[in-house]
Amino acid sequence: MRASISSHEGCSHILLQMLTCASSPAEPVLYIVIMMAKNPKRCNSLLLEMLQIDKSFPGVHALKNVSMKLRSSEVLGLVGENGAGKSTLIKVLGGAHLPDSGSILIEGQSVHILSPTAAQQAGVSIIYQEFNLIPDLTVRENIFLGREKTRMGFVRATEEHRETLQLFSKIGINIDANARCSELTVAQQQTVEIAKALSVNAKIIVMDEPTATLTTQEVEHLFAIIRDLKSHGLGIIYISHRLDEIFEVADRAMVLRDGEHVGTQDINDITCEKLIEMMVGRPIESEFPKRAARPGRERLRAEELCRGRAVRNVSFSVRAGEVLGFAGLVGAGRTETVRLIFGADKPDKGRIFIDGRKTNIRSPGDAIRNRICLLTEDRKGQGLVLIHSCRENFGLPNLDRLVRGMFLDQRRERKEFSGFVESLKIKISSHEQLTMNLSGGNQQKVVLAKWLARNADIVIFDEPTRGIDVGTKYEIHLLMNRLADEGKAIIMISSELPEILGMSDRIIVMHEGRIKGEITDVENTTQEDILSMAIA
Amino acid sequence: MTRKLLSDYGMFLVLLLLCVLFSVLTLKEQIPEGSAAPARLIEQINNEFKKSDTILVVGAVNKDSASFVEKLGEELVKEGFNNTKVVVGVPRDLLLALDDIRAKRGGLAAIAISGDVTKWRVIEHIPEKYPEFSGCKVLAPKSYLWPDFLKRSNLLAIVDRIVVIAVIAIGVTMVIITAGIDLSVGSLIALSAVIGTLLMKKMGGLQAPGWVVLVGFLVGILSCGIVGGLGGFVVARFKVAPFITTLGIMMMARGLAFMITGGFSIYQVPRALPWLGQGRSLGIPNTVILLVVLYVAAHIFMAHTRMGRYIYAVGGNEEAARLSGVPVKFVIVFVYVISSLAAGLGGCIQASQLNTGTPNIGIMYELYVIAAVVVGGTSLSGGSGRILGTLIGAFIISVIQNGMNLLGIESYTQQVVLGAVILGAVLLDKAHSGGSLPGLLRKKI
Numbered sequence: 001m002r003a004s005i006s007s008h009e010g011c012s013h014i015l016l017q018m019l020t021c022a023s024s025p026a027e028p029v030l031y032i033v034i035m036m037a038k039n040p041k042r043c044n045s046l047l048l049e050m051l052q053i054d055k056s057f058p059g060v061h062a063l064k065n066v067s068m069k070l071r072s073s074e075v076l077g078l079v080g081e082n083g084a085g086k087s088t089l090i091k092v093l094g095g096a097h098l099p100d101s102g103s104i105l106i107e108g109q110s111v112h113i114l115s116p117t118a119a120q121q122a123g124v125s126i127i128y129q130e131f132n133l134i135p136d137l138t139v140r141e142n143i144f145l146g147r148e149k150t151r152m153g154f155v156r157a158t159e160e161h162r163e164t165l166q167l168f169s170k171i172g173i174n175i176d177a178n179a180r181c182s183e184l185t186v187a188q189q190q191t192v193e194i195a196k197a198l199s200v201n202a203k204i205i206v207m208d209e210p211t212a213t214l215t216t217q218e219v220e221h222l223f224a225i226i227r228d229l230k231s232h233g234l235g236i237i238y239i240s241h242r243l244d245e246i247f248e249v250a251d252r253a254m255v256l257r258d259g260e261h262v263g264t265q266d267i268n269d270i271t272c273e274k275l276i277e278m279m280v281g282r283p284i285e286s287e288f289p290k291r292a293a294r295p296g297r298e299r300l301r302a303e304e305l306c307r308g309r310a311v312r313n314v315s316f317s318v319r320a321g322e323v324l325g326f327a328g329l330v331g332a333g334r335t336e337t338v339r340l341i342f343g344a345d346k347p348d349k350g351r352i353f354i355d356g357r358k359t360n361i362r363s364p365g366d367a368i369r370n371r372i373c374l375l376t377e378d379r380k381g382q383g384l385v386l387i388h389s390c391r392e393n394f395g396l397p398n399l400d401r402l403v404r405g406m407f408l409d410q411r412r413e414r415k416e417f418s419g420f421v422e423s424l425k426i427k428i429s430s431h432e433q434l435t436m437n438l439s440g441g442n443q444q445k446v447v448l449a450k451w452l453a454r455n456a457d458i459v460i461f462d463e464p465t466r467g468i469d470v471g472t473k474y475e476i477h478l479l480m481n482r483l484a485d486e487g488k489a490i491i492m493i494s495s496e497l498p499e500i501l502g503m504s505d506r507i508i509v510m511h512e513g514r515i516k517g518e519i520t521d522v523e524n525t526t527q528e529d530i531l532s533m534a535i536a
Numbered sequence: 537m538t539r540k541l542l543s544d545y546g547m548f549l550v551l552l553l554l555c556v557l558f559s560v561l562t563l564k565e566q567i568p569e570g571s572a573a574p575a576r577l578i579e580q581i582n583n584e585f586k587k588s589d590t591i592l593v594v595g596a597v598n599k600d601s602a603s604f605v606e607k608l609g610e611e612l613v614k615e616g617f618n619n620t621k622v623v624v625g626v627p628r629d630l631l632l633a634l635d636d637i638r639a640k641r642g643g644l645a646a647i648a649i650s651g652d653v654t655k656w657r658v659i660e661h662i663p664e665k666y667p668e669f670s671g672c673k674v675l676a677p678k679s680y681l682w683p684d685f686l687k688r689s690n691l692l693a694i695v696d697r698i699v700v701i702a703v704i705a706i707g708v709t710m711v712i713i714t715a716g717i718d719l720s721v722g723s724l725i726a727l728s729a730v731i732g733t734l735l736m737k738k739m740g741g742l743q744a745p746g747w748v749v750l751v752g753f754l755v756g757i758l759s760c761g762i763v764g765g766l767g768g769f770v771v772a773r774f775k776v777a778p779f780i781t782t783l784g785i786m787m788m789a790r791g792l793a794f795m796i797t798g799g800f801s802i803y804q805v806p807r808a809l810p811w812l813g814q815g816r817s818l819g820i821p822n823t824v825i826l827l828v829v830l831y832v833a834a835h836i837f838m839a840h841t842r843m844g845r846y847i848y849a850v851g852g853n854e855e856a857a858r859l860s861g862v863p864v865k866f867v868i869v870f871v872y873v874i875s876s877l878a879a880g881l882g883g884c885i886q887a888s889q890l891n892t893g894t895p896n897i898g899i900m901y902e903l904y905v906i907a908a909v910v911v912g913g914t915s916l917s918g919g920s921g922r923i924l925g926t927l928i929g930a931f932i933i934s935v936i937q938n939g940m941n942l943l944g945i946e947s948y949t950q951q952v953v954l955g956a957v958i959l960g961a962v963l964l965d966k967a968h969s970g971g972s973l974p975g976l977l978r979k980k981i
């Protein structure tokens with residue numbers, strides 16, 4: 001029944017398009033009727049079918065008999081918490097993983113996707129969060145990388161250039177084909193990836209968290225491109241944690257939870273709350289748990305912090321039991337400011353007072369000894385040693401407490417970590433599991449555990465919920481509130497305005513390295529208020 | 537479970553296989569030697585001969601054979617065979633002794649010989665040359681099958697060959713775990729050896745007491761430590777690539793060693809110098825004791841101390857380690873100092889083994905050391921590796937060299953084989969960590 005509805009929708013979409021561009025209304029209707037009679041599958045043709053895909057890794061059953069269908073001219077939103085199996089499913093489709101069982105059909109033909117090259121030949125292109133572009137090559141060279149047009153071994157640059165421009169005009173983008181990829185913005189690089197996918201005649205394009213690092217306008221542009229691709233008959237699988245985007249761009253939403261296919265719903269038949277409930281497996285009352293703020297004495301005060309152009313004369317203070325939010329655009333100097341407080345970078349000038357005492361912080365070690373900790377925005381690059389186990393990562397900043405005489409007390413280390421695994425509900429197969437094999441949410445929980453164990457007085461969260469699923473997000477927010485209630489001073493940097501508004505007791509807005517303003521009456525502030533401060 | 541064992545100790549399996557292989561290939565008839573072997577021969581003589589019979593006991597001039605023969609002679613006299621004659625020497629000495637007996641017109645009941653003497657051809661010719669002795673019996677200890685490879689003396693030779701490389705590899709393992717490299721260790725061997733022995737020479741030379749040797753060693757080791765500290769500082773503070781930094785130090789240290797000695801070896805060293813490299817305590821070679829102590833200590837250090845954990849963390853992700861409060865620069869300087877101290881100690885052992893300090897020892901050792909570390913499973917990209925793996929890696933290299941020597945393979949061929957085995961071992965390790973070997977071969981790159 002559902003299939004027929006969406007096929008109907010697919011047809012009406014084309015119909016609408018043809019009507020709008022037709023000169024006389026009578027002809028195209030006839031034309032469509034004929035077309036449907038001749039090729040009834042054209043509108044709702046099944047592009048991709050993944051049947052009963054099963055995949056296990058040591059200790060994890062990542063996919064349990066998952067089936068999915070993708071039609072042409074359709075955007076399928078794939079949602080689920082971190083670790084639900086979205087990435088694994090996509091990697092099976094892209095040839096990065098071989099499924100233990102199950103089959104894949106593309107346009108009704110059974111295909112064996114044994115390698116990323118095979119996936120490309122079958123018409124599947126995957127655009128990962130980390131792009132596969134070579135920074136020092138030009139846009140054109142990247143697009144034709146590995147399939148250069150040559151004559152007697154020489155590259156025919158003009159022909160490549162012409163084809164690149166054709167491709168760009170097809171999806172309505174305007175990028176210099178001779179620019180080096182390293183000179184492009186993230187959004188431009190993404191469109192180059194899309195163009196590259198089209199140039200190999202991709203029928204199915206998978207986008208994994210495409211908007212994570214884009215600005216609002218860039219997101220709008222991306223959506224325009226996606227709609228355009230859809231109108232060309234392509235099928236798109238769109239993965240995102242931002243549910244508002246799913247509702248804006250997707251036709252259907254498919255939910256995975258713990259490796260199982262929970263359900264696929266037409267986007268018009270489902271509400272946001274219902275979708276979250278399907279993802280998490282239980283209803284969630286509010287994304288931002290409320291808490292009565294009871295700020296105490298001043299814990300940290302920074303005066304006239306400066307570092308190059310990134311941080312200019314920043315002064316602020318944060319009190320015990322308070323959540324101080326830092327808002328601003330990416331590159332406004334928020335991360336740079338907290339790195340100065342944590343001793344990760346050296347300030348050009350400025351003073352830091354802890355509990356009213358002037359304190360010299362020369363290294364992160366100094367900061368930790370002064371009971372400050374920083375959860376960095378870049379978990380993989382700065383928060384974790386990915387090739388080491390969860391336990392070792394947990395122990396790293398705590399080793400000074402975990403020694404007995406000359407040696408490490410590894411039994412106590414295990415015991416303490418077990419406590420956090422339980423209280424934070426970290427999903428790991430063993431303490432010795434490598435952190436590189438964890439989902440983003442669980443990685444963030446391991447980072448949380450290692451810092452919570454220090455029991456610091458000043459806790460700095462830099463983008464604590466970026467790339468993290470709804471359920472874990474809620475848990476992290478609860479935890480921040482609990483820490484504040486315990487009398488700790490919390491600094492939170494976030495680029496998500498709802499999070500800033502929902503969590504902070506006070507908000508500092510930064511712009512180009514300076515503090516632009518401070519908002520104390522958070523209750524009566526809107527996202528627009530903050531945004532206008534952050535931009536102007 | 538099996539897979540984990542294999543990936544952790546796969547190289548140990550390789551080492552065992554190599555040992556088995558060389559044991560089988562060098563399996564040979566062995567004749568008991570040494571002072572413990574005569575018991576069975578004495579029993580035989582007691583049963584077959586009268587106390588008054590003349591018995592000639594013959595041994596060759598080497599430690600095992602001589603002690604065998606002397607012990608046998610002693611025991612026979614104790615048993616009451618008073619006409620026992622002991623001869624230790626070359627075949628001519630045996631003939632002289634027989635001439636002597638003939639001149640005295642004495643009879644000869646038996647000739648008891650050691651294992652080495654069985655190879656003398658004169659033994660076969662006795663009946664024709666001395667018809668009067670044709671009735672005498674030749675008694676030799678009974679032979680048994682045993683591989684040359686597994687002989688005690690050979691096993692000790694394997695340790696002797698590798699001890700310098702194995703000691704240095706401890707330090708270099710730590711450096712490589714921090715994602716660095718140390719090319720200077722080969723030259724530091726020479727530097728430490730010449731500084732140490734020169735000091736010993738100046739402080740009394742041949743007649744100097746034992747503590748002078750100790751002082752020489754300490755000064756040699758510490759000077760290497762200072763050089764290594766400088767290198768570590770350059771790497772940590774100025775972010776110069778470890779490869780280049782230690783390459784510079786490698787050249788400087790080698791040059792210094794030649795400058796100090798004017799290019800000559802240093803003799804007139806104290807008599808106590810060989811104690812470390814050649815001496816024994818409680819019957820065990822000092823080098824073996826040193827190796828065991830150092831490896832146990834290093835293993836405990838890496839697995840059970842804070843500094844050990846920091847070393848792994850710096851190699852795994854330097855920035856994450858720094859932001860977790862790890863004193864990254866200190867850790868880096870520390871590992872280069874340890875590596876250089878180990879190289880200094882290696883130089884002392886080498887000087888003690890050779891009983892001299894020479895500026896051209898240790899050439900190419902840095903590469904053997906790195907090979908041992910990598911064969912032992914330590915990743916050159918940092919963050920992972922095991923100290924005990926390095927010991928196994930060092931032994932794999934030494935066992936291959938030793939085994940090929942026993943088989944009489946010429947040294948040029950040996951280099952080719954050694955190189956191939958190192959590559960093979962590393963590939964095998966990759967196969968263990970990333971699935972099976974066929975899987976590795978099938979994998980598309």
